[in-house]
Amino acid sequence: EAGVAQSPRYKIIEKRQSVAFWCNPISGHATLYWYQQILGQGPKLLIQFQNNGVVDDSQLPKDRFSAERLKGVDSTLKIQPAKLEDSAVYLCASSLDIYGQNTEAFFGQGTRLTVV
């Protein structure tokens, strides 16, 4: 079974530029999560989708961050414009079904973003 795929692995941009990250969850997984992990901290949820609907985006800085999950499969997270404090690892995860018994979330390898 293929895992959660993310790209790119690394990205360096200048502040005020824009950037996009891509995630392909495990096939059949209805729920997709984007987490932000700042160096030295635990991951923090940015947004949670079930299929192509948003379940929780309460901690997403909506003035600069946006995310979409078209057709309930792949997802893209965008930052525009980037700030220095956005430097972090962005982790994507997926789980089978939030209403099901399988509550395990599987993570991708993340994208390390550096804003200079």
Add this chain to the structure above:
Amino acid sequence: AQTVTQSQPEMSVQEAETVTLSCTYDTSESDYYLFWYKQPPSRQMILVIRQEAYKQQNATENRFSVNFQKAAKSFSLKISDSQLGDAAMYFCAYRSGVQGAQKLVFGQGTRLTINP
């Protein structure tokens, strides 16, 4: 809101010995799940062990076991016969059992070093 606290930023242990990582959490819910994730330098979060709050028996996975104290809201991880490959960041995480609110809430992490 639920919170997870890991009070040990760093721990070290001699190879083949036993180490215990601490975690406490705060919640008013009765239905929830607790997890320990391992994050090696590759950044991918790997599930180590999970515990359902309704189960009194402590979870065990090979060399990994937990001490789940529901009344004290404590969830520690014991690693027996430590191996060099166990070196990583370890995160304790909480997940609500409430439908539609199943995001993972992470602690700050504990960096585990294995001394040969």
